[in-house]
Amino acid sequence: VSLINQYILRETLGAWIVVTVVLFVIVMTNQFAEILGEAASDQLPKDAVFGVLGLASLQYLTALTPIGLFLGVMLALARLNRDSEMSAIMACGIGPANILMPVSLLALVLSVGLAWLALVKTPEASWQIEEIKLQAREQLELGVLESGRFTTPDSGNTIIYAREVEGEQIRGVFIERQTRNGVVVILADRG
Numbered sequence: 001v002s003l004i005n006q007y008i009l010r011e012t013l014g015a016w017i018v019v020t021v022v023l024f025v026i027v028m029t030n031q032f033a034e035i036l037g038e039a040a041s042d043q044l045p046k047d048a049v050f051g052v053l054g055l056a057s058l059q060y061l062t063a064l065t066p067i068g069l070f071l072g073v074m075l076a077l078a079r080l081n082r083d084s085e086m087s088a089i090m091a092c093g094i095g096p097a098n099i100l101m102p103v104s105l106l107a108l109v110l111s112v113g114l115a116w117l118a119l120v121k122t123p124e125a126s127w128q129i130e131e132i133k134l135q136a137r138e139q140l141e142l143g144v145l146e147s148g149r150f151t152t153p154d155s156g157n158t159i160i161y162a163r164e165v166e167g168e169q170i171r172g173v174f175i176e177r178q179t180r181n182g183v184v185v186i187l188a189d190r191g
Contacts, residue, residue, distance in 0.1 A: 004089055004094055005098070005102045006102075008076070008080070008102045008103065009102035011080065012102065012106060013072075014076070015075040016068055019075065020065060020069075023064045023067065023068055024060065024061065024064055027064065028056075028060065031056050031057075036049065038133075043136060044132070044133060045135075048132050048136070052133075055126075058117065058121055058122050058125040066110075069107060073103055146165060147164050158176070158178075159174075159177075160175050162174075169190065169191075171189065172189070172190075173187070173191045174186070
C-alpha cells in the first residue's frame, strides 16, 4: 500500500468517523428523549432505559454508517481538492482509480460489517426491545393493581379496580374503558 493510499484512507476514515459520530449523537439524543418519555409514562421499566437505548442504537447505526461514509468521502476529497493536494497527487501520475482504491476498500469492509449488523444483530436487538416492552406491559398490568384502589394503566381511557389482589389472582374486578362508541364496563367476581 502506497503512502498516498494510506494518506487518503486516513483522511477519509477520519472524516467518516467524525460525520458518523455527529449524526449518531443527534439521532440518539432524540431516541433517548423518546425512551425517557416511555419510562416516565411507565411503558418501560426505568432500569431498562439504557439497555433499550443501546439496542436501538444498532438500528440507527445501520442506517447512519453509509450516510456518514458518503459525507465523509465527500468532505475528505473536497478538502484534498481545496488544498490543491489532489492536483499534486495527479501531477505525480496517480490517476482517479488509484485515488479511489482506499475509499473502495473502506466501503467494502464497511458493507460486509453492516450486512452482518443489519441481517443478524439488528433483528435480534429489535426482538429484545419488543420483549422488554412486553414484559414491562405485563408487569404494569399486574404490578399496578392494588387491593381497593382505582388505577389507570393507560392514558386515562381505562380504569381498573380490584377488591382483592393476591399474586396473579384478583377478586371483585371492575373495569371501565372509554371507546369511540361509548363506555364499556366489565364486572367480574375473579380474574
